[in-house]
Structures are given as C-alpha cells and as structure tokens.
Amino acid sequence: MTIFFGKPKRITGKPKKQPELMTAEEVHEFGINIVAEYLQKNGYTEIQVCRDPAINPQITAIKEQQPVHIAVRTACYPEHGRLGNEDIARQLVRDAREHGATCYFAPVGLYNADAQNQTAAGLAIQGGKFYVSFKGLEILTSTDQVTLWLGEDDYKSDKLEQLIILLAQSWNGLSPDTIVDYLSPDIIYESQQVLTPMVGKELVVNYLREKMAVIAQDLENSQVFAELAFWPRPIQGQKPSEIPCILLAQGSRENTSAVVLVQSREELINRIDICTVVPNPAMVRRTAIYLVSDAACTVVNPHKVDELVQDLTDVFFQAFWYGSDLLTRAQKIKDPRIVRIIAIRHHFLQNKEAGSCQVLRQTVKHLEGPDFQTLWQMLFDTDEDEAQAALYILSEIGGIYAFRRFGHEIISSSDYHRTLALHGLGRVIIRYLQIMEQGKPVMQEMDIKSGQVKTILQKEQYPDIYARTMNDRREADEYFILPAVSEIEATVAIINNIPGDEFPWPKINILVALNDLSQMVRYRLA
Structure with a gap:
C-alpha cells in the first residue's frame, strides 16, 4: 500500500529559472532518504546508507537485534521503483543470508504535487514539491515466487468484481455484515492518510462496524455513497488498463473523497486500500452505479x-x-x-x-x-x-447520473443495448443544452377581438401557473449537475472509439453536441 508522509516533500536546493528535471541519481538518492526516514520512525537502528545505485543493498540496519538488507528503487508516477529482474533479487537474498540478515525491497514513487495532468505528474522537477508514495518493505525470499512489486494481476480475479460490488453494497447500506464473510483472515486495510495499516479480519471488521455506526447517526451530513468505477491504471509504454474499484463520496454524490482499490486471494478480499491522492478520485471513470444489498430494501x-x-x-x-x-x-x-x-x-x-x-x-x-x-x-x-x-x-x-451510466453502458453493453445507451446519451446532452439556454417561463395569449397573439411572462400575468412551472423545472433539472470538462472529454473518447455505422444517427451529431456542452460548461465555470 502507498504511504504518504503528510505534506508534499520539496527537494532541497533553489529552483532554476527554467525548470529542469532531476537526474536519475538525484531521484534515486531522494528515494533512499525517504526509506531512511521511514526506518528511523519505525525503530530501526544502526542505519547505514550507500547512495551508489550500482551497489546493493542501498541500506543496512538493525531491527530487534536482527540485521536487515534493503534494496531501494525509486521511479516517477505512474511507476514505483522496480528491481528489474529476479536474478538481482536472488543475488540480494544470497548476500543477505551470508551476513545473517533478512532481505527487503523498498519501492518508492514520486508524484509531482503541482501537476495539472497525468503526464506532468510523472516529471521530477528540480526544486519541485512531490507526494511520496511508499508501499513499505517487501520481504524477498529465495523461492521462485518472489513478489517484487504490485502488479496488474493483483487487481484481477474471477470473483474480484463481485467482491467489489459486495463492499460497495456494504458501504451504501451501512451494513458491515454484507461483507464480513468475504474478508480474508489476514486482510490488510490501509489508508493514504494513516501511516500504520490495520491487519487482521477482527480488527478491520470492528473498525468498519464503528465507522458505519457513527455515520448512521448523522446521515443527513455524513451519508456515504459508494459508486462502482474503473481506474485507468497507467502502464508505461502501454495503453492504460482499467481496474475495477469503488469511488467513495460523503455528504453528496459529488463530494468525492477517495478511490478504494481491492485485491483478492482465494476468492476473499485480502487487501483494501483507501486512496485519497494517487490514484486521484478525479482520474477514475464513473458509472453512476450505486448498489444496495437486498437486505436493505x-x-x-x-x-x-x-x-x-x-x-x-x-x-x-x-x-x-x-x-x-x-x-x-x-x-x-x-x-x-x-x-x-x-x-x-x-x-x-x-x-x-x-x-x-x-x-x-x-x-x-x-x-x-x-x-x-x-x-x-x-x-x-x-x-x-x-x-x-x-x-x-x-x-x-436522470441528469449527471444518466450521463455517466449511459457512457459506461456504451463501453460494456451488447450491440442492441449500446444503441439504446447511445440514444439515451444523446438525449441527456440535449437536455443539458436546453437547461442552459432556457429563459423565463412565458405563455402565448390571443386577443379575442383582434386575433393577435402575444407572448407574455407567466410571472407577471399568471403567478400560480408560474409557480407550478418553476417547481416542474426544479424537479426535472435537479440531477443535471454540470459534468466536469474531463468527464465530457472522456465521453468524447468513448464515442470516437465506436465505428460510425453503429450509431442510430450521424456520429458527428453527438460529437458536436458534446463540444457545445463542453463550451457551455467552460463558460459557466469561467
């Protein structure tokens, strides 16, 4: 799990007039300093550091009279440091064994705190501020099953999506019993806002019970919304791979606070990560799917x-x-x-x-x-x-929730259902444009004697009808919260990936409408 050390760290030294990237050696040294700081806070003594990236291990120390060897690797977002291959791991283990030491690997990641997009997030700027992600020490063994870093397969299993659905139902219904039977005995529950993880089913279940009980006492302000979502996990040099996850919000569906990543083993959840910074909640693809267990109905x-x-x-x-x-x-x-x-x-x-x-x-x-x-x-x-x-x-x-759900169904549904979803998305976009352009309620009135028809304001001539019209508008428009420009751009990308002959009308029509919506949103936010 990623551990964040409070506020973003700033690299020592004065910033250049023209921003320059840190060298590989500087990035490596920064990671070593982070791990050394972690060791000091966690009771390690006699910490010795070698800053030469060509020499392993980078750190030796003592913990409870046991020597430890630690290999440190540092990389910039979206990567964590990697050892590179199993031969290095085996050599590290052999060297540690010769010295009676336990061997660990410490992967470190840097995330540019000033970045406005994912590309900039991976730039290590001289003098810049960085969020530091550190998964803790990973023990290396002499077997062929050495785990060197968190891989994509950790987020994939036949039952993972069903487990995620159960966890979301548990939060939406504030019913911890929904998920209890699906937690591994040695589950790890960790938050990027807390340094120490919880380990063990009993501890995690007690925490969830207490947390949900507190929320239930103030639902008006504290209600939790657990939305099924997908994180486009960046993989260097490859197309991002979507990982199922949960987007948590509290108080309202738009007050998003964290991405929940889940790992499973033997069809049980063995890890829950509450991510408030990386991945950023704004980076996930939303579905507007909020499920509640049947028991809550x-x-x-x-x-x-x-x-x-x-x-x-x-x-x-x-x-x-x-x-x-x-x-x-x-x-x-x-x-x-x-x-x-x-x-x-x-x-x-x-x-x-x-x-x-x-x-x-x-x-x-x-x-x-x-x-x-x-x-x-x-x-x-x-x-x-x-x-x-x-x-x-x-x-x-349906508003913003229909906008998101139709976009999700376009990706995941069959041809017939995709056509329905395309119809729905087009209509929702039109409704958005109509709402943004609607003026004051008016009526047509005809003079019986002259036969002339004139337009009058409802508010001035027919206040009762005006009140009803405004109530109808409020009811109909309540869920039409403005989408973020990034959401609109993501929808455009979805549409662009669909062949034109699959559309019930010319593909350009919906792209033009999305562009109009994007321009209106930008204007409203300006």
Whole structure:
C-alpha cells in the first residue's frame, strides 16, 4: 500500500529559472532518504546508507537485534521503483543470508504535487514539491515466487468484481455484515492518510462496524455513497488498463473523497486500500452505479402492492395530477412493480410536456432517487415498450447520473443495448443544452377581438401557473449537475472509439453536441 508522509516533500536546493528535471541519481538518492526516514520512525537502528545505485543493498540496519538488507528503487508516477529482474533479487537474498540478515525491497514513487495532468505528474522537477508514495518493505525470499512489486494481476480475479460490488453494497447500506464473510483472515486495510495499516479480519471488521455506526447517526451530513468505477491504471509504454474499484463520496454524490482499490486471494478480499491522492478520485471513470444489498430494501405487503398496481393500471390519465391521492399512495411504497407501471403509463401518454407526464416523472424520481435501479433494469429488458419507457424518463430527469451510466453502458453493453445507451446519451446532452439556454417561463395569449397573439411572462400575468412551472423545472433539472470538462472529454473518447455505422444517427451529431456542452460548461465555470 502507498504511504504518504503528510505534506508534499520539496527537494532541497533553489529552483532554476527554467525548470529542469532531476537526474536519475538525484531521484534515486531522494528515494533512499525517504526509506531512511521511514526506518528511523519505525525503530530501526544502526542505519547505514550507500547512495551508489550500482551497489546493493542501498541500506543496512538493525531491527530487534536482527540485521536487515534493503534494496531501494525509486521511479516517477505512474511507476514505483522496480528491481528489474529476479536474478538481482536472488543475488540480494544470497548476500543477505551470508551476513545473517533478512532481505527487503523498498519501492518508492514520486508524484509531482503541482501537476495539472497525468503526464506532468510523472516529471521530477528540480526544486519541485512531490507526494511520496511508499508501499513499505517487501520481504524477498529465495523461492521462485518472489513478489517484487504490485502488479496488474493483483487487481484481477474471477470473483474480484463481485467482491467489489459486495463492499460497495456494504458501504451504501451501512451494513458491515454484507461483507464480513468475504474478508480474508489476514486482510490488510490501509489508508493514504494513516501511516500504520490495520491487519487482521477482527480488527478491520470492528473498525468498519464503528465507522458505519457513527455515520448512521448523522446521515443527513455524513451519508456515504459508494459508486462502482474503473481506474485507468497507467502502464508505461502501454495503453492504460482499467481496474475495477469503488469511488467513495460523503455528504453528496459529488463530494468525492477517495478511490478504494481491492485485491483478492482465494476468492476473499485480502487487501483494501483507501486512496485519497494517487490514484486521484478525479482520474477514475464513473458509472453512476450505486448498489444496495437486498437486505436493505423495504419489505411491503404483496397484496397491498398488487392492489396499487391494479389501481394505477385501471385509472384514467386525468387522475395523474398534482396532489393526486393515488400517486401519493404510490410514493409511500418503494417497490419495482410500482415504478414499472408508472413508467408504462407515462410511455403511452402522447404529450410528454403535459402536467400528467410531469407528475408521473416526479413520482418515479421520488421513488427511485438518482440511482433509478428499476428503470435501468427495464432499459435492458427484452420488452421493447419497457425499454423505451425507461429510456425516455432516464434521459429526461436522470441528469449527471444518466450521463455517466449511459457512457459506461456504451463501453460494456451488447450491440442492441449500446444503441439504446447511445440514444439515451444523446438525449441527456440535449437536455443539458436546453437547461442552459432556457429563459423565463412565458405563455402565448390571443386577443379575442383582434386575433393577435402575444407572448407574455407567466410571472407577471399568471403567478400560480408560474409557480407550478418553476417547481416542474426544479424537479426535472435537479440531477443535471454540470459534468466536469474531463468527464465530457472522456465521453468524447468513448464515442470516437465506436465505428460510425453503429450509431442510430450521424456520429458527428453527438460529437458536436458534446463540444457545445463542453463550451457551455467552460463558460459557466469561467
């Protein structure tokens, strides 16, 4: 796990007028100093340092009367230091054994604290400030199974994504019991904000129980949102490889605070890393998928649900109005069948701008929240009417969460579902542009005598209608939080990777719309 030593470290020496890169020797020496500092803080004595990168080991020391040999390697983001090959590791182990010492490897990484993008993050600037990442000492053995550094395979297993889903469900439902049976007895739980990791299932479970209990006491301000996400892990000289992870937010879905990386062994979670700096939460690809375990769902009398579904099916559309007793009943029962029938009734109403449709969409929103789990299930159902019903409502009120989820589905879905997701993404972008351009509510009024039609402001002539219009706008637009420019650019990259013949309309149309959205966001943020 990466350990961060508080504030960014600054390399000694005055900065040059023209920024210059550190030499390989200077980077190496800086890493040695970091490891030596770590050893001093952790009870090692008689620390001896060799700064020549050609001579191994770089550090010798004593811990509890046991000699240790430590090989240090330092690299700039996205890499950690590497030994290079197993021959070096075996030689280090042999040399240590001859001196009765234990052999360790210490990989160090530097991250440019002033960087504005991933490329600049890997530049070791003379006189610059750096976040220092250090995974701790890794023991080297004489077997052929020597682990030299954290590799990509540590984040891949057949069951890893299911374990990540369970961990996300545990946080979203504040239910530690959801994940307890899937934790390894020797699990390591570590945060970049805390120097010492927790080791062992009992310690980790007790921590999670206490943490979630505290959060549950103040849900209004402290609620946790665990979103499924993907970290495009940089690999030098190769295309980034996406690693499944969790994006944690607290208080609101946009107040992101950490990326959670998970490793598994023998189908159990054996490591959880809470990353607040590297990888940066802004670097992950979001999906807007927030899952809750079935145990956290409300159980309702099935006869009561059946009765309400039948009432919603049989009633004339005039019953769908502001303050409707029927819809008030519906909002009190959170059951997928209620959402489905409301979405279907909405689908078969022709005028989607009518008050009845506005009220139905608001009811679905109050039942589902920004997750819209039932609608997403309907979208990928085999029933075309259900899919189209869900598609329209998601596009109309899903906002930033629909924007992210449609982008994710474009990557991961089959051809048919990809077409639906492309339709949905296009509609969401259009809604964004409409919201940004909408003016004050107006009405058309015709003079009976002259036959002339004039446009008037609702607020001045019809305050009651104006109040309802503004309420409808607030309800419909609530989730349309502005996406970051980086999110829009990531979506453009997704679209560019799809062949033009897979689009339901000319590919250039959605690229132009995304460009317009990007320009509007930049203007709003300026």
